Structures are given as C-alpha cells and as structure tokens.
Amino acid sequence: MRNWSWPWLRPRGVAIENATLLAEGRRRQSWQTAMVRVTTDLLGGAEPEAVLAGIVQSALDVLHVDGAAAAMATEQAGTSAVVVAEGSLHRWLGATLPTDNSILADAVEAGVPVTAGR
Secondary structure: OOOOOOOOHHHHHHHHHHHHHHHHHHHHHHHHHHHHHHHHHHHOOOOHHHHHHHHHHHHHHHHOOOEEEEEEEOOOOOEEEEEEEEEOOHHHOOOEEEOOOOHHHHHHHHOOOOOOOO
C-alpha cells in the first residue's frame, strides 16, 4: 500500500485555519466596539429606544443575519412587546408576544442574546 502524505494540502489547511481565526477576531472586535457604543450612549443619557435600535443594528452587522429584534416586558404578566425590529423581523415591530416557552423566555433566562436558526 502506498503512503500518500500530500504535503501540498498542509499549507492550504493552515491558510483556512488562519482565515477562521482572523474572522473570529474581527467578530469579537465588532462586538466589543458595539458594547462600547452602547455603554457610551447609556452613560451619555441617550434614549433607551435609540440604544436598543443600536444594539439591534449591531446584531445585524456582527452576526450577518437577516433580521434582529429587541423586546421589553409589558405590564401584562407573561408578555413582551417588540420595540425594535429590523430586516426580516420588521413585521413584528409593535407586536405583543407571550414569553412563556418562547425564545424570549430563553433569552431572559440565559441573560445573553439568543439566536434562532431556520
């Protein structure tokens, strides 16, 4: 049996790994820039709606997704209102949604942004 070591594949594998690491570094830098912007806006007295709009826009930009939205709890228990929505989620703007057993509940429970696949 012949031993095929294919040394010409090694540089390509290294290049792919380097590109992956570079993309991850850029994504982290983008998130850090977005968080600095949010902190600066909040400390500067910006309106909460404007800050949320910035967060949603940052999510669109950094995650390269079709749509992003932010919801806030309403006075009615178990519901949240979509206060900012962009891209493919724009149609949900102003909607009141139940939070029980939903992606909204998952996000609140996790305490971090939650993404959903198709």
